Amino acid sequence: MPELPEVETMRRGVLPVVGARIESVQLVPCRRRPISISHSVATLRRRLVGTKIQAVERIGKKVVVINDSQIRLVFEPRMTGLVLTSKPPTNEHLRFRLGLQGKSVRELLYWDRRGLGLIYCLNEEEFFSQLQRWNLGPDACDISCSEFSDRLGQTKRPIKVALLDQSLLAGVGNLYASEILHRAKISPLRPALALNAREWKRVHQVLREVLDEAIEYEGSTLADGTYRNALNQAGSYQNEHRVYDREGERCPSCRLGTIIRIVQAQRATFFCPKCQSR
C-alpha cells in the first residue's frame, strides 16, 4: 500500500545509507519471477559499484537513491514493496540487495511480497525522460491551495477518483483519499468540478493535516501486516483511521452515521453517508 506517508517513512528510514560506498549489487535469486529492473544487472553493477550514495529522495510514491555520478536508483514499491536497511519480513520475498561499506548500515534491501514493484537504474538523461513519462503532478505535501483546486477541479470524475490520479497530484493513494474526504466532510461521489472554493480550501487543508500526521505515525500497517518501516517495524497510523476498513462502525465524527463501503473505479471507498452527504 505504500502511499506518500509510507514511502516518506521508508525514505527517512534509509537515510543513513547516505555517504556509504556501494560494494555489491545483487538480484536476489528467488524461485519466483525476478523483480523487473530497467537494465541488466551487469549495467547496474557498472553504474553503481564503487560509487558513493549522495542522497535519498522521494518522488510521489517512489524512493530515489542518487549516487555521486548522478545515477539514480529508483524503487517503485507498488503494492507490497519495501525499501529497508535491516532484516526483511521474510527471506523468501527479498528481491534486491546493495552491499554497503563505510557507514553503520551494511546493506540496502528491496523486499516485495507480491513482486509487482519495479526498480530503475537511470543516468541523468534516462531519468529526465522517465520523469516525463511518469507525468506526475505536484507533490501532495507541498501543493498550494490554488494549484490544487485548479488541477483537480477540471474533471467531472468523482473527487475520490481525482485524488488518486497521480498526474494531477502525486502521493495520495486509496487509503488516504478516503480519510481526507471524511475529515473534509465531502462526499467521495461529488464530481470534482462541483466543489466550491470553500470546499477546496477545506480539502487542501486536511490533505496536509492527514499526510503530516500519517508521516508522524510512520504510516499505516494494514491487517495483512505487509507495510513496515526501514527497520521492519509496523507503522501506527492505522489506529487513527476514521473510515478506512471500518465498514459498519459508528462514524467517529458525527456519531450518528454508520461507515459504508462502496466501489469507485474498482477501488474500495469508505465514508459516512451522514456527515459526508454532500
Add this chain to the structure above:
DNA sequence: ATTAATGTTCAGAA
C-alpha cells in the same frame, strides 16, 4: 474448495 479482495500502475480499449 473455489472465489473475491488487497495498497498501484499502465497499456489498450471504449
Add this chain to the structure above:
DNA sequence: TTTCTGAACATTAA
C-alpha cells in the same frame, strides 16, 4: 480527449 478495464502477483478471508 477522457475514462474505464484488466493484468502483473502472492496471500488471506469468506
